[in-house]
Amino acid sequence: MGEITDFDALRRAMAENAEEPEGPARNARAERLLAEAESLGVPLAVVEALGHQLKVYNYSSEKDKMFVPFARLLRMWDEQPEDFDAYEAHSLHWVFKWMSAGMLDQPHIPLASVEKWLGEMEHRYRLAGYSERAVRAAEFSVAAHTGDLTRAERAYAAWLAADRDEMADCHACELHGQGTWQTERGRDAEALELWAPVLEGEFVCAHEPHSVLASSLAPLLRLGRLDEARGNHLRGFRLVRPMESMRGAYADHVEFCALTGNEARGLELLAERPAYFTDTGHPRSRLDFLAVVTLLMDRLTELGLGAQRVPGPAGRTWAASELAAHARVETLELAERFDRRNGTSYVGDRARARMAQRPLVDRLPLGVRTVRPAPAPVAAPPPSEARDEPDLAALLAEARRLSRTLRPHALEAWAAVARAAQGVELEPRARAEITENEAMARGPEGIGLFERAAALYAEAGDPGEALAARARGAYVRALAGDPAAALDTVDALYDEALALYAEDATGVRQTASVVMSRARVLMRCVHEGAEGTPAPETFTRAEQAVREVLALVGGRTGDDVRLAARAAEARGMLAELAVMRGDGVRAAELFRRTAEEYVSTGLPWFAVEYEVQVAALAHQAGDAAGAERALRSALEHGGPYVEPVGRAQLHLQLAEVTGGRGAVAEAAEQALQAAHWADEAGESGTLGAWARQALGGHLLRQGRWAEAAEVLESALADLSTQTHGDGAVVQALWWLGDCLDELGDHREAAERRLRAAGIARHWPEQQDHATLAHLAAESLSKAGLLEEADQAYARAGELWRSLGNLAFLVRSLRARGWLALRREGGAEGARERMAEAVRECERAVRAAADPVTREQLTDELAHTHRQFGELLVRSATEEPEETEEPEVPAGPGDTEDGAVQAVFEAALVQLDRAAALFGALGASALDDRTGAELAAGRLAAALGRPAEAATRARAVLAAYEDADDENETVRARRAEATELLGLDG
Secondary structure (H helix, E strand, O other): OOOOOOHHHHHHHHHHHHOOOOOHHHHHHHHHHHHHHHHHOOHHHHHHHHHHHHHHHHOOOOHHHHHHHHHHHHHHHHHOHHHOOHHHHHHHHHOHHHHHHHHHOOOOOOHHHHHHHHHHHHHHHHHHOOOOHHHHHHHHHHHHHHOOHHHHHHHHHHHHHOOOOOOOOOHHHHHHHHHHHHHHOOOHHHHHHHHHHHHOOOOOEOOEOHHHHHHOHHHHHHOOOHHHHHHHHHHHHHHHOOOOOOHHHHHHHHHHHHHOOOHHHHHHHHHHOHHHHOOOOOHHHHHHHHHHHHHHHHHHHHOOOOOOEEOOOOOOOEEHHHHHHHHHHHHHHHHHHHHHHHOOOHHHHHHHHHHOOOOOOOOOOOOOOOOOOOOOOOOOOOHHHOOOOOOHHHHHHHHHHHHHOOOOOHHHHHHHHHHHOOOOOOOHHHHHHHHHHHHHHHHHHHHHHHHHHHHHHHHOOOHHHHHHHHHHHHHHHHHOOOHHHHHHHHHHHHHHHHHHHHOOOOOHHHHHHHHHHHHHHHHHHHHHOOOOOOHHHHHHHHHHHHHHHHHHHOOOOOOOHHHHHHHHHHHHHHHHHHHHHOOHHHHHHHHHHHHHHHHHOOOHHHHHHHHHHHHHHHHHOOOHHHHHHHHHHHHHHHHHHOOHHHHHHHHHHHHHHHHHOOOHHHHHHHHHHHHHHHHHOOOOOOHHHHHHHHHHHHHHHOOOHHHHHHHHHHHHOOOOOOOOOHHHHHHHHHHHHHHHHHOOOHHHHHHHHHHHHHHHOOOOOOHHHHHHHHHHHHHHHHOOOHHHHHHHHHHHHHHHHHHOOHHHHHHHHHHHHHHHHHOOOOHHHHHHHHHHHHHHHHHHHHHOOOHHHHHHHHHHHHHHHHHHHHHHHHHHHOOOOOOOOOOOOOOOOOOOOHHHHHHHHHHHHHHHHHHHHHHHOHHHHHHHHHHHHHHHHHHHHHOOOHHHHHHHHHHHHHHOOOOOOOOHHHHHHHHHHHHHHHHOO
16 A cells, blocks of 8 residues: 555545454554544544544454544544534444443443443434434343343343334344343244344344354254254354454354364364464453363363363463363453452353353264364273272173174173283183184284184184184185185195084084185185186185085074074175176175175174175166165164274265265265264375265255355365375365355455366366366456456367367357456457457357257357447446446436447447347247347437337337246336336337
8 A cells, every 4th residue: 555645545545454354454554544644634534544443443353442543533523523424423323332342341441431331322322313222232231241130131122122223233233132142041942043034144244144153053052953053163164264353253163163072173273363362452252262262171181181282372382281271260360350340240150151061962073174182091000909890700701792692892802801811820712712812803913823722722622613713814814915825724624624523523613614714715815816726716616615604504503693694604705706707686686685694693783894785786787776775774784883984985975876866965964974984084184085075065066155165175185186086176176166156255266266277277178177267267257357367268268169169169258358348448359359259159150060059059149249239338338347247228328429329329239139149049039039129129218219119118018928927037028118118208
């Protein structure tokens, strides 16, 4: 900003400063502008500069500074009211409300002074002829703050009963205050009902729905409306993030994180705003902020993370427990200052209650990347303190029960037995079981332990179990990458086991275990192609081995869960072999049967992998419904036993399937769950990024732009072209650009679209590159970056031409025409661009051989002529709008200027051509034809030819003679035509 030399320059500088981000820099500029105003010697300039300074102070962390400029303004008003114009006089009375609230928020200002100011406000409003509504609202705020509930209810009723006038707060702000009171009185549902018009966008202002979204979070959680709470957090935090003055609303979002198991996100929020810990200009919001900091730090300490490093006041490092203690002291000291001023304990009581809250949800998935802090490991107590531990016999019995019934967590139970058995002499059978389960837990590193277990089983007098242990060890060797050696071993064990079984020296269960291990090893050989074993022979041997398992256990399962599981597993192996043969139908049938057997046996968690296979085969066969059923069954049967990464994958697959059938809300929920479980699995940067990308797309399809933007930005932090591929990154950027454009962040939207285009430009197929370049140009245009927009449209045009998409080439040229018109002195260039668009389109129509293509291009040519006409009118009469398709002036104008009249005549020619082309397209283009006719009629009227305008209007009425009047377009066209007829007298 340059030196201020006159009042107009001062006003421009203040307007520019008002658009700057809230904060000390904007405030400092306002202070300098006041000094510049004082040097101009114009009283109104000083009034406006003081008003500007007061406003920026109010919307910043330095609210305590606003009392000085207001006192000066009030003195100037009392001494020289003629120095104020109508707007500044209105503004002076308006900010009385700010002073009332501002004094209440500063504990050093005595309550008597606040009450005196309230009386002054009432007196001055009465003198100015204003309603009591704003006064009673201010009185209510005082009473509610001090805890005078009787007075608060009385003032609340008077506030709502008084007439709304120009001093009343906007509807959105009033509803926020009214709803907040309902929550304080424990009426959450009533509050949310009051807030609904603000949350739904019916009433908005500079700070709403920002505040209402934040205030709604805790009530929604208390009412169990978790989806709404999550959405309001994502929407609302995006709004308050850049606004320094909204520390209280920011605190609500931190509180939400602490109450929903999102402690890690809460820490991220604190890290974004370090100044909030120490800014003292608004003590009331600082109290709110420090109270929720205490809440969050207490929660971390409770989780065993008191020593974790956390964001805090600058100047030192903080552990969570240290910050909890510090923030609690600061909160209570501030609360005590308010209560001492107010003569009540109300503020302190509410602060203590806020800090003492308990989580309302164990973990509410948000969709954005946030990993729950892991509780610190708890050290095992010394042996002397472990008096309540179950005895060894009980642990051993429980471990055996879990193994016998194939329950999850059997290995953990055996590990507990091993710990309890240290230093205890056990019989060989128990030692064998402990050793073998340790071997299974250790995987490839435990192969040697299987041999030790086998020796112990033999010592215990169970040679069959000894063979089974060695066979299981051979299978682990095959899994470790040596299937050939494993097969040699298990073949020998197989012969021994069958011999023992024939002699009744071992049971069917031990024999089945050896036979199954051999079948498993052969299946590994099939999958991996064991060296030296021809694949067909291996395949045949594997199938024979699997059928041997079924022959051995078939009809003998009875109540033996382990034998039933062997039969089900064998059937699953046959299904795998059917897949390898290419018999998908048979494979799907066998996988389904396998899953059913596991479920009927009481082992549903084993069914999951087979239901996933059913889903995959159904998907390949185009049976989306079958795939969805199988995936839902997998989630149902897996329950809490599926590992987090597996649950994430299942939910992500369900999101794809449900999204494919158009169930977008269901798909979003599945993607949300996928993201949550990926984070729990530590897969945030890989699987989690996929899930967030999918979630963002589904939210976008529902029109939930702000939520989608938050999620997609989180996804893009992890998506990479190396890991996820170019396509995933481009799609996320594309969707994010769409969201930002809908939210009005056009500059940011353009940046994302240009990034996506930069990646897509290297692809062999250039359709996406062209589309993204065109979309980026649209965003740049909306952002007012005209030169950059023109370059992007030019690049898009080149790409459309190379792709043979002449319709979009023409649209890019039209857009460049409108852009040129918005630039100073660009009227001639605008006309040239539009004329070029007409020529390109005419050439394309002539060259089109296909009738459908010719019709589409004719429609495009008609639209181009119409826009050309409208552009000509704009170029001659007014400043252009930022739209590609403006309307021609609705009534007669001054056409005495010969140049203007000539342009109007040229525009009329273009509109006539548009109408004729639309007419040639028939009934499908009726509304476009009549629109062009009416635009031409208005031009004719503007040229002083009302009879011609009336003729066109009658033609429009005739076109809609038999049309349905319920149609909105029909009604609008008839109304416009009737208006034109009136111009002809």
